[in-house]
Amino acid sequence: MYKIVFTVMLLSTLFSCAKWEQPTDIITSGVIKTERIILIDEFTGTSCPNCPAGSTELERIVETYPDNVVVMSIHSKFLAEPVRSVDPDLRTLDAESIEKFLGNYLGKPEAAFNRRLFPNKSNIRIGRPDTWINYVNEELQKPVEARLKIVNDYDESTRELKISVTATALINLDFPVYLHVALTESDIHTAQKNSTGIIDDYIHKHALRKLLTPVEGDFWLNSINKGEITSRDYKFTLPSDNILWNADQMDVVAFISMEPSQKVVLQAVEQPVK
């Protein structure tokens, strides 16, 4: 019996060992000041009950870093069918191609930050929206590698949009650089599922409407020297539609990345169509 009593005493002693631990500090990064602008691919959908939580988190990130993040909301097929038949369908083939391009995923909501595979993560896409701000902070702490600028010229009558993207390297980029250009649209009103039911009038922002470059990007240059300035032009005519393709609510998104096998985005930029 004494052995049993001894064991119980030993367990009781071990049980209190968490109290021996010294407190660990909470890490607060504060708001980072930088010229770096990162791309966030948000994987979402109108039939995804947990996705509003992700979008809310992204809005918080945009409010924290209005000049440092560009969001593209990717309505790929999974959990993105319209809730009501009268709602606009935000799914696009380009969204689907981005989903495939970024590889394995678990579900939605998830987001990619500069399309980087972070250490100890098995996928580029990351769930748990409450952790997203930390990936943003991690990316923003990296040095700025290039500046990007977009100049848009939109013709109201023909709906033709001319886009000029200019890149300035701030360091020597000694690897192939790819350019990506896309159109996003905000202020789209649809029904949206959430964890308790359906939100009848949910406002979607940053929804990807069109990729103007291949999903892996347009090959731009084999390398860009520090201080070198280079530009490329694109043209696109916005389709006419009663609900979508509202030029007043659309943005041009551009970003440069490493080669398709690397995917990592170096710098992004966003400019309203009008």
Next chain:
Amino acid sequence: MINQALKVSFLVLALVRLSAQSDLSVWGAFQTNANLFLRDSAIGAYNIPQYDKQIFGSETWINLNLSVSGFNAGIRYDFFNNSNLLNPTGSYSAHGLGRWYVNKEIDKLELNAGYLYDQIGSGIIYRAFEERAQLLDNALLGFSAKYNLTSDWNIKAFAGKQKNLFTTYNSFIKGINLNGFYKRSDSSNWAISPGIGFINKTLGDDYVQELSAISGSYLPVDQFSPSYNSNAISLYNTLTAGPFSWYVETAFKFDDIYYDAQSVRQLPKGQSTLGKFVKGLGHVYYTSLGYAANNLGITLEGKRTDGFDFRAAPQVTLNRGLITYIPPMARVNTYRLTSYYYPATQFLNEGALQLDIKYGIGDHWNFSFNTSHIMDKNFDSLFYREFHFEVTYKQPEKYQLTVGLQRQIFNQQLYFGKGGEPLVKTFVPFAEFLYDFSESHSLRIESQYMFNKEDIGSWIYLLAEYGISPHWLFELSDMYNTLPTHGKKAINYPTAGIVYNVGNTRFGLRYVKQIQGIVCSGGICRLEPAFSGFRASILSNF
């Protein structure tokens, strides 16, 4: 990995050499599953790499065990090629040493090292196990020692890191467990089997730093104090008295950080959202009262769970990194349509009761009734309810007929994440008929019909299986959506298969079209996309 394999091989060979004169016994097993993916967008079998480009995927496990001079040792090598077992929407390719272990008993002491499977009590504070159907392998890479204090009492201790595919999670898990048995005298009609277990988990630096950063990103009202250590304790006992058996377990978890998807988190400007890490107390109370005598068996179970998501890494999700195993509280159904809706164990908030009654009359009749009621921890909101009744009439060596009825109420909002969708309510009548034409030829027919106005609608399922023992088994089945919902088309999901058994080896080849669904095993569920294609398998024990 190669070094590790070489070391283990060397260890095994050394043991063999040392005991060249001894009685060496070697045994093992080989299992392989090969899938040929045939894209079928009509049923949703597309848009994953296997359907779009890879076409072929496989998983293989081979293990070898030996016993010599009181030593037991073994290794297992795992191969995955374009496998969708890890992530049903992804592709996983890797290979390596999946397991090695060495075991030795020295008088009252038993020593183990390697990848170890074990559990404390019913597994609530600790269970290390393998479930290949879900690529779940929670073995502990470390060592354990068990000492038999008396013939009825033993104590064991273990320490190590939980396996994570071919690596380990960066947290150190330690445990100690005392198990006993007491009976006043041989003539006494009652006995007890008490036990107590303790687990301590120490997170690695990288995990704590990540949690510290996450906590720092929350508003002060939601911040938690990051810490390295957390503890769990479990007390349990089985009282047996005559035909009665009563198991009680109570488990507590302290200072553990876990993710609560339903917890409200405040945002700047007064907004709020759902989902945050929290740190706090968790508990599980579980009891099971059984009676077995006179062809009657009754089991009544109850459970209450609050905040008991206990993982090797707090950041991982779904069925990864689980230290805890909380007993499921619903019947494990085997028919295709009675098993479609299965309530995954809720780690954070669940209160449940289950009653199971089995009664046999003579050699011919068997009756079975099961009901489970799963709710939130306060027993206010319904998660799942099932009534299952079946009766079997058996005419030995001639035929056997089973008929029954299942009623389910299933919270698809909770279990499938389908917000805004109503409870699924199904009736499933079913029948199974087994007829023995001769000693070697038999026919088995299964039929089920699911009445369902929600979710996937109503379905019929028919199966015919012809066996020619001891070698052959032929299978043909179809599942058809008689009343589709949400504007979907009615589609046939046929399956045809052939199995050949020879010795200890089983070969299987099946053509399968399978509806998208939820795979549940051991109380853990995950989404499985529709399948279209061929499945070949070999299972051999030697």
